[in-house]
Amino acid sequence: DVVLTQTPPTLSATIGQSVSISCRSSQSLLHSNGNTYLNWLLQRPGQPPQLLIYLVSRLESGVPNRFSGSGSGTDFTLKISGVEAEDLGVYYCVQSTHAPNTFGAGTKLELK
């Protein structure tokens, strides 16, 4: 199975601070069809996960543009440019290039 290593496990931030989360894959996530199926989810307390970013860098409809994704191959990053209170929760990277799909262990974003 593909292992996604997410760092850091916990992130403490102040409102307005910019932060980044890393997701590194044990193998390339480039699919034979040319797409890279690396997605980013946010799970707020008591809520189901919500898609933020798909195909590495495409912003899901309705998601604020302070969220951005980048990377290729095995190395990916989610950046939040100016944390807001509603951004608190657990962030996951998840790959759907290879079966079985796999998740990172999660990064908990807390207020400092």
Added chain:
Amino acid sequence: EVQLQESGPGLVKPSQSLSLTCSVTGYSITSNYWGWIRKFPGNKMEWMGYISYSGSTSYNPSLKSRISITRDTSKNQFFLQLNSVTTEDTATYYCAGLPYFDYWGQGVMVTVSS
């Protein structure tokens, strides 16, 4: 608006089968891929499997032969059956749209206990 809703028992006895339903509105399940994901106590998430627009299925090998995902297109529902459950299957179970995980149900907490 696409909505998914899981339903099923919240308590299952060890060695019995867990059966859940995902009801989809706003999107035909004969389009797209539809999957089951579970979140264990703590943060660990596990992809369990999917059923495709054509009815083909793919399962996580970690679940071996215990899992089955089926559907009823007339009701726009798909189903999870997990056999021979143990306490390690205690989790919150979600249905979701794949491959982008763009649609999610609210989740149902299932406890395996005698």
